[in-house]
């Protein structure tokens with residue numbers, strides 16, 4: 279199977295010498311070729327260049343030709359933070375927040391993550407696979423070609439493993455590249471209210487060995503926050519996760535400055551996510567680390583949280599990734615086009631910085647930047663073709679609109 283896309287108005291995010299991530303002032307660079315061609319062979323990008331230099335086709339067998347006149351081609355979005363496996367929805371809590379309750383008030387009365395845990399307990403594996411597949415298909419048509427999915431609405435031995443087995447099944451069913459994360463430390467279940475140590479023991483001594491045996495997770499994550507898990511507990515859980523082959527990630531500094539970023543850096547986390555409340559200490563520590571600071575502007579938008587200091591972090595030479603956080607409580611949307619718009623509109627990132635954050639840097643946060651996140655020869659052929667639009671800045675500018683016309687995943691039009 280071969281695809282040739284010709285007459286591309288602008289081929290965006292091309293790399294001759296592929297990098298694993300971009301940081302600081304380099305985030306403003308976005309390589310493009312105007313009036314370009316792109317060739318795909320099987321599931322990989324086989325070549326690209328200027329139309330003027332195109333030497334034609336020698337072998338026409340099995341070739342699909344797409345004319346992309348006046349259209350742009352980009353690498354698919356990479357979404358390094360989602361909770362796409364869940365049961366039911368939480369619009370009731372959304373209305374409660376409109377009427378004055380806070381996200382924290384709702385959690386304290388047994389809602390929030392605990393509400394989703396109740397719903398997930400009652401759902402079968404098949405039901406969870408079916409609803410998650412709908413969401414995966416939805417984000418795929420919105421241009422997402424690689425996604426990380428977390429457990430964390432199970433909060434018990436059976437239900438956490440149920441979630442992770444669902445994610446393993448999704449890996450076989452969906453063409454999108456999927457990474458799995460164990461987030462048993464998402465919240466303390468009510469039955470463990472006075473026995474937090476026992477819950478942590480359950481995570482480490484009972485659930486992690488099964489995860490390792492069945493190879494259910496690539497990463498381990500902790501919600502490090504007041505009333506959830508402390509910095510010390512975060513380090514304990516993530517260090518144990520490493521012994522079971524799971525690289526660390528952290529939900530850090532979302533609602534307060536709680537030490538998640540420093541905990542993540544200490545254990546060598548691949549990413550620290552949310553980071554609304556990072557300060558100068560965390561920025562300094564991130565400068566000497568390989569950890570990817572990841573912003574989740576959809577959740578901050580939906581919960582009316584303060585914005586993370588994105589400009590300050592880029593100014594300090596840091597990379598930034600952006601992900602959706604798609605989940606029923608703090609961001610019921612996985613639309614990465616909208617996340618890119620929020621980066622620009624609210625966080626004052628330029629379109630180049632936002633697109634880098636949503637492609638190569640978000641791929642890095644899933645260990646996928648060798649194969650995803652840019653247009654480079656040999657990378658996975660996960661790309662999208664836009665409708666007729668003037669240039670890539672039009673994508674964040676035209677927020678909320680559907681600008682994607684064709685999505686190609688693993689070299690196949692979906």
Ligand code: NIG
Pocket residue numbers: 390391394501529532577603605606607608609
């Ligand atoms: O990333 N912050 C913790 N976890 C999720 C929200 C989970 C929920 O409310 O269901 C987040 O925002």
Ligand code: FE
Pocket residue numbers: 359360361529603605
């Ligand atoms: Fe999250």
